Amino acid sequence: MSWFNLLKVNIDFAKLPKGTEGAYYNQNKGIEIDEKNIYEYLKSKNQTTDEEIIDYLVRVINHEAAHAAHDKTDDEFGRRFKSQKEYIAYALENIADPIHLRLVNFVNHPDVYNTARGKKIKQILQEAADQNIVPPEEYVKFHMRIKGLSKVK
Numbered sequence: 001m002s003w004f005n006l007l008k009v010n011i012d013f014a015k016l017p018k019g020t021e022g023a024y025y026n027q028n029k030g031i032e033i034d035e036k037n038i039y040e041y042l043k044s045k046n047q048t049t050d051e052e053i054i055d056y057l058v059r060v061i062n063h064e065a066a067h068a069a070h071d072k073t074d075d076e077f078g079r080r081f082k083s084q085k086e087y088i089a090y091a092l093e094n095i096a097d098p099i100h101l102r103l104v105n106f107v108n109h110p111d112v113y114n115t116a117r118g119k120k121i122k123q124i125l126q127e128a129a130d131q132n133i134v135p136p137e138e139y140v141k142f143h144m145r146i147k148g149l150s151k152v153k
């Protein structure tokens with residue numbers, strides 16, 4: 001079975017801009033993965049065992065495949081905000097992650113934290129991840145309500 005049969009998009013290794021690990025192009029319907037940028041990122045985190053490399057490579061492919069799947073299932077894909085596209089991709093890239101960690105990854109994307117609302121949410125999620133007093137989900141719910149970012153009780 002080829003990648004195309006599984007993902008329904010072409011996928012290949014390619015040289016991407018520094019810091020970019022993967023990309024999905026909705027014009028030519030392809031995914032590109034930069035294995036050297038991935039390795040540089042993992043080296044900076046001191047996570048370079050074979051298992052860590054494979055896990056992270058799968059995560060990056062899952063992320064870009066989520067963008068491709070979103071494109072194929074949403075007629076409005078081209079008009080969605082970048083942050084909406086990233087929310088879906090981060091939610092699906094590794095469903096084994098607790099949701100607050102997926103949200104931290106989401107708000108660390110430049111298309112998200114470079115907005116006023118994104119900056120506030122990023123701060124709250126980071127505080128939730130750094131504290132050990134209440135479950136992170138409770139911390140986030142409480143502080144989002146205080147700052148008027150959510151009406152969820």
Ligand SMILES: [Zn+2]
Nearest residue numbers: 063067086089
């Ligand atoms: Zn993305």
